[in-house]
Amino acid sequence: MRAIGRAEVVAVCDREPLMAEQLAVRLGVPGRYDDLQQMLQNERLDVLHIATPPDSHLALAKMAFAAGCHVFMEKPFALTEAQARVIVDLANEAGRKVGVNYLYNFETPGLQLQQLLDSAALGELVHLDTAYGYNLSGDYGLAVMSDPGHWVHRLPGKLFHNVLDHVLAKVVAHLGDDVQTQVCAFRRRDATGNPVVDAMPDELRFMLRSGHLTVSGLVSAHGRPVAHTLRVVGTRDTVELDYAARTLVHSARQSQPSALGRTFVPWSQGRQFFKNGWRNVGQFRRHEFHYFQCMRVLLNRFYDSIEGRGADPVPQDQILRVCRVIDQIVTGIEASA
Structure with missing residues (x-):
């Protein structure tokens, strides 16, 4: 993110507070959270990068789109095609972009x-x-x-x-x-x-x-x-x-x-x-x-x-x-x- 200079990384979140703290300290990120909803409310994010196991992607993407965020998803995009369709539909309904790391x-x-x-x-x-x-x-x-x-x-x-x-x-x-x-x-x-x-x-x-x-x-x-x-x-x-x-x-x-x-x-x-x-x-x-x-x-x-x-x-x-x-x-x- 910093290498391409297209966005400012303002916060990280993990439900294990120590993991979020370690990542934030190591990378010099000011915000660190253990609750995604709180991060979305406090930071007014434009984009959320989701890098969690795929069984959590649907729930996290739903919260992100509701907060007006674009979403970039780590692969696997979702646990099943049915979940993937829900995520895509949510993005389209919100008028937001959803991407995936098919690098x-x-x-x-x-x-x-x-x-x-x-x-x-x-x-x-x-x-x-x-x-x-x-x-x-x-x-x-x-x-x-x-x-x-x-x-x-x-x-x-x-x-x-x-x-x-x-x-x-x-x-x-x-x-x-x-x-x-x-x-x-x-x-x-x-x-x-x-x-x-x-x-x-x-x-x-x-x-x-x-x-x-x-x-x-x-x-x-x-x-x-x-x-x-x-x-x-x-x-x-x-x-x-x-x-x-x-x-x-x-x-x-x-x-x-x-x-x-x-x-x-x-x-x-x-x-x-x-x-x-x-x-x-x-x-x-x-x-x-x-x-x-x-x-x-x-x-x-x-x-x-x-x-x-x-x-x-x-x-x-x-x-x-x-x-x-x-x-x-x-x-x-x-x-x-």
Whole structure:
């Protein structure tokens, strides 16, 4: 928020007073509350950023819209599509904006992909293949694994419910309202003996179909290196995106005949990665390579929409479609258990 200079952070709120106090002190925020209603009454906020577990989003958003606030929501947007529809309807009734942190669409390769799609350079889309890795040995993974009371265990889709937005937000713009799903979910790690923790699967595969377009998805806690990729197959061309490395390259294509022509393909691919590398260096020099640079882009566009200078960066129909497909995948996860 401070990096983009679009708003002043005036208050934080958490129902645990110590958490609000620690955050306010660490970030130098003047207001700290343990009651949202009191904060809304005292601070006269323009925008409320909700970064709580998804089962609280509907109630908090309802209070925010009643107070005249725009809302920027951390993902998952809501616990279910039905709750998401209520939130969207409340925003529209109040004449306020509601956004969601689907940040990776605004990562450099995501923005490049959108330019290719806008220019029809890839042709008609045939298939999307998306992969997202999750490290259960990382800080957040350890918190989930070591605490059976962690809120992730309350989610219907458990771990996957919390990360599917990152996977689906990249693809739903290309899907229609009628999406067929096939799901396989299972636990690959050894049992701990704790029934709550052991009930959480850590490997997910899914297939979606909407008309002539198909999507394959992989969410893995065990695959290494930890992946965050998207392959977009079109009738004219195919591109491969790596969100961690911030690269987009066109898939290998042999343009010269015979075996000799094959020798040129790796050099062509290498040249693409070289150009991606230099672009990243340039962004680093311009202070545009921050880990959350994509969130800066998204927040700038969200505040533009609030000020009437642009469209919603994540359209409402895409928010609802993500939630709808998550519901379908969660149903498949439960059936796999």
